[in-house]
Structure formats: C-alpha cells, structure tokens
Amino acid sequence: MTIEAVSMTTDASATRTLYSKVMWRIMPLLLACYIGAYLDRVNVGFAKLQMLKDLGLSETVYGLGAGMFFVGYVIFEIPSNMLMMRVGPRAWIGRILITWGIISALTLVTTSANMFYALRFLLGAAEAGFIPAIIYYLMIWFPSSQRGKASALFLAGIPLSGVIGGPLSGWLMSALDGKAGLAGWQWMFLVEGLPAVILGILCFVHLDNSIDAARWLTTAEKDKIRADVVAESRDKPLVSARDGLLDRRVWILSFTYFFFTMGLYGVSFWLPSIIKDSGVRDPLSVGLLTAIPYTGAFVTMILVGRSSDRHRERRWHLALPALVGAAGLVVSVIYSQNTVVALAALTVASSGILTCVPQFYVLPPAILTGAAAAMGLAVANSVGSVAGFISPYLLGYVKDLTGSTNAGVLVLSVALIIGAAMVFVTPARMVNR
Template identity: 60%
Template structure:
C-alpha cells in the first residue's frame, strides 16, 4: 500500500508504508507476487517427488506377498534409492548452475516419472534393488535444485516461511498420496491383469512427467528473465539479494565441500532425516500393525498426521521469520517428534493413542526439515551454496538407506518395529542438541 501526501509545491508524493519487518508494502507486495507465481507450482512438483519416492511404502502392502520379498529385502530396496541419489546429488546441482533451473528441473522430473512408472516391471529382489537405484539417480538433485532456486529470488529474512510452504509438499504428499494410494490398491487390483501395486506405480508416475514438461515453459532461470515483473520490481529483488549476500564468508566451490560448518549442518540434517524416512516408509505398516487391515482405511488414516504436519510447518516457519530466531524453532520441533515416536511405541496396540502420537511425531519431524533448510543459505553464498546445499542433502539422504533397512532388520529379528522406532526417536534428540553448537549470530536474523 502506498500513501500520497502533498509537498510544498502541491505535487503528490508517493510514500510507501512499512510492514512489521521494516520492508515497504510495495516490496512485500512484490514478494507476495513472486511467492504466488513460484511456490504453488514448485509445491506440486514436490508432492509428486515425494509420492514417487515413498509410494513403495504402500506398494509394500501387496508386492511383498506377490513377489515373496522379506522385510529385510524391502528395507534394503527402499534404501537403494538413496545410494543413487547420494552419488549424483552434487554433480546434478552443479550442472543446474550451468544449464539453468528450468531445463534441469524439467529433465529431472520427466526421467524420474518414467522410471517410477517402470517400477511395475519389478519381479525379483535384484530388479527391485536396480529400479530403486536408478530412480534415485534420476531424481538426484531435485530438492537441492529447488532450494538453491529459491535463494535466487528470496533473501534470508523471508526464507523461513517460503521454505516451509514449499516443504509442505512432503506432508501434503501424504495427505493426497495416502488416500489415493490406498484407493488404487483397493480398487485397481487385478484390473487388466495387473496387480494393485503395479497400477500404483504407473498412475502416480504420470503426473510427474506432465509437470516436468510444464516446468520447462513455466519457470524462469533468474530474476532478469521474469517478464511478469516490472523493471522496477526486478531491480528491487536483485538489490535485496545482493545485500543479502554481503557478510557471507563462504562463497567458493571449495567452501561448500570443506568448511566444518557445512559438515556440521550436514550431520544435523542426517539425524533429522532418520526420523523423516522412518515415518515415510513405515507409517502404513505401523498403522496396519495397530489393527487396521483395509488398504483404503490405512491410506485415510495416514493422511491425518500429514495434514496436521502441514499446518505445523507453516506456523513454525512464520514464527521463525517473525522472531528472527532459528535454533530453538528447529530443536524443539525435533524434540516433539522424538516424544511422538516414543509414545507411538508405548501405545502401539491402541490405534487411537498410537495415531495421536504419530500425528505429533510427524508434525515435529516435518517441521525440522523445513526449518533446517533455512540455515545453510544464511552462511553460504555463490558456488558454496550450490555445493553445500547438495552436500547436506546428500548426507541426509544416507538416512534414507539406514532407517528403512534398520526398521526392516529389527522387524525381521524381533517381529516388531518398536526398537527401531526408538532409535529414530533418539536420532531426533541428537539432531536437536547439535543445533545449539551453531552460533546464534550466524543463523538468527
């Protein structure tokens, strides 16, 4: 909003008013325009990304018996995704810097959508491992590419809310994907000679390919290419980003690989994602173990924790930006997630209490993921941001191999996932404590 006063000569003068963060309303309106242009589309892409990554948790409900797979084989196969993901993460982000965001994001999405659909052809443990590995290679770089892309548009003081809105794609993939996956397994089983889990992979891979093609035409590589903004708006955005880069000591490609702060952040993320992937891959199984049998009902119930987590992520992100405080918002979310997992184990045989506990666990765990990604860009700039963000995500992805295999192995040995879930809870506590080893002055705004 702009107010107009009259100076001594009688000429009207535009006076932009200030919002609570000291920005002009004109600036805030421009950032709102950018957010509404980019975030809804990127959010849809992330929903597809996460659905295609973790829908194997629903496919497991049928494919294990169809293909005679053990729990340990499933756990290793689910984790093989992250081997390919880890190996190609950093090269993928560096390529994006050279060829541009829209081309590379489009390439990533189309290839992983096709490969996700091809999961329908899995018949043996070996083919399961190979396809999950190739899927990880195809999707490598997508998340760090988007997170890096957001730094091209938004300064650090605005990234808490924006990152949280984008990251709500994780829980919303559960809200949408849970019931949809349950319905596909329930309704499509045996249709045209295909099992329900085969239809699951095919039908959930198609939207990803479509959005990948759209990304090439919809996204702009940089602010200067955004014809939907006025020249004045583009200048203001670029000026704010330039100012935001000042004071960041880490800019070189080498900094992103070798600086101790980057490695500390990476291991903090590893501990948080242990909880994330444990819940993502095993929530349907945990719900089933509490006494729910029908795949459709399992899908509907798994949507509840993810819906609550979506709200929690937005609330925590706004609070973090408003207060300019990052560490406590991140650590407390991890502690809440750990308590939720603990109570879900203590009351595993009571569906209602277990679901309430899992809901709080998911709210806390999802909030740690969105809040964590506000931290790296506060200390990284330039090439260091490209490599550092990719490195942190790569190391965090190791948990995608460890946590599902750990739970699968524990269940095979003990016939229960309880001890494995307790290990995931402990990892969240460790991650929360490590947050406080980062000086507040580096990350708070």
C-alpha cells in the same frame, strides 16, 4: 505518525505485496513438483502392503530396497548440482522430474529383489539434486527474511503428498487390483509416476532462470528483489564451490540434517505398516488414516515457518520440533497396539519431524551464497540421504528380527534428540537472519 514512519510502513507494505506476487507465481508449481517427488519416493511404503506377498520378499529386502533409492541419490547428488549450475535450474529441474516419473512408473515391472533394488537405485539417481536445485532456486528469488516461509511452503509437499497420496494409493490398490492383469500396487506405480512427467514439461514452460528473465515483473520490482538478495549476500562467509564442499560449518550442518532425516524417512517409509500393525488391515483404510498425521504436519510446518521468519530465530524453531517428534515416536511405541492413541502420537511425531526439514533448509543459505550454496546444499542433502538408506533398512531388519518395528522407532527418537542438540553448535549470530 511522522512522514518517515508513513514511508517505512508504505515500503513494508510494498515489499510484502512484491514477495507475495513472486510467491504466487512460482510456488504453486514448485509445491506440485515436490508433492509428486515425495509421493514417488515413498509410495513404495503402500506398495509393500501387497507386493511383498506377491513377490515373496522379506521385510529386510523391502527395507534395503526402500533405502537403495538413497544410494543412487547420494552418488549423483553433487554431480547433479554441478550440472545444474551449467545448464540453469529451469532445464535441470524439468529434466529431473521427467526422468524420475518414467522410472517410478516402470517399478510396476518388478519381479524380484534384484530388480527392485535396481529400479530404486535408478529412481534415486534420477531424482538426485532436486531439493538442492529448488532451494538454490528459491535463493534467487527470496532474501533470508522471506525464505523461511518460502521453504516451508515448498517442503509442505512432504505432508501434502501424504494427505493426497495416502488415500489415493490406498484407493488405487483396492479398486484397480487385478484390472488388466495388473496388481493394485502395479497400478499405483503407473498412475502416480505420470504426473511427474507432466510437471517436468511445465517447468520448462513456466519457470524463469533468473530475475532478469521474468517478464511478469516490472523493472522496479526486479531491482528491488535483486537489491534485497545482493544486500544479504555481502556478509556471507562462504562463496566458492570449494567453500561449500570443504568448510567444516557445512559438514556440521550436514550431520545435523542426517539425524533429522533418520526420523523423517523412518516415518515416511513405515507409517502405513505401523498403522497396519496397530490393527488396521484394509489398504484404503490405512491410506485414509495416514492422511491424518500428514495433515497435522502441513499445518505445523506453515505456522512454524511464519514464526521463524517473524522472530528471525532459527535454532529453537528447528530443535523444538525435533524434540516434539522424538516424544511422539516414544508414545507411539508405548501404545503401539491402540490404533487411536498410536495414531495421535504419530500425528504429533510427524508434525515435529516434518517441520524440521524446511527449518533446516533455512540454515545453509544463511552462510552460503553463489556456487558455495549449490555445493553446500548438495553436501548437506547427500549426508542426510545416507540416513534415508539406513533408516528404512534398520526398521525392516528389526521387524524381521523381533516381529515389531518398536525398537527401531525408539532408535529414530534418539537420533532426533541428537540432531536437536547439534543445532546449537552453530552460533545464533550466523543463522538468525
């Protein structure tokens, strides 16, 4: 082996060690934050198993209430990211967590459809800007060659919230039902809202706003990360906030994400009900079974994220999981009355659908930097969040109309296929980095 080859091997090893150090420093807390975020966003799917009967609400009211989260989210998403650029990601991420934790816990006081709508709207407003703020934060610390794995680890909070939250929600609703005069679903909102407040406080203490502020890095390590991030930003075409808001490439990516999130939130909000409709009645059993699809999704997200970084290929690593997710949804509909087959199909579907999220979030940073990144990520997440309103409402309306979610689930599979096709509108040379 030549001296040059030895030097390259040593440099590569040092780079891996450095980014592993960064990963272990910031990712555990960010991952915990997203587990809390997604749990508080979708635990209403478990509350539905009891609260609809307790409050006399219809399936359509539930679907609209679940979707109202995204009305607040979309309205405040871009302003939230503009404020984040002013006050810094650490303070803004911490503020978001504390606010939404309090509002999520207050959902226990729901007594009517209008109150349910209002609290879901406020929860969305409180959480607005969270994902773009985190993705922007990851751009500070990781160049594109490392970002697929970093994004996958952060967004693994989605399936992990299901693995943890499903059994936890089911247990809380079963074990605490009637304690201190509160229903099980009320206890669930209270207990699951408090961790976000604690995590928000930890963000103020643990996170650094910039590379320069990181006392846990040496000067050489700071220079290396800074050089890697600066080097990759030189050839990015979009740099200003105006670029991030108005460029057509941002909007193409945003509408691509819309179709993926149709599938994501359809599964997230309705998975407990779909499992219940297959013949499982006990809330704890439903919670335990929902952990199976989310476990499969967690493993798939990490493996695909690593493969995407290793091969520097982004489009097929996004489109193929979407197609797999669509196929899984179709099979779950065909065998909707067979719990074993339906659950296996939903595991395949969840693995594909949830993998789309981190793989999508590798694409915008490939063409955006600086203020354009903050604005473009907010635009993409806002457009995607519109699907978060449409998808649960659609399934609720279809179930009230037909007595089954099957037709709505088939619509979600079509949305995933459209999203997979739209991925290829973006040229490979722009995103395969």
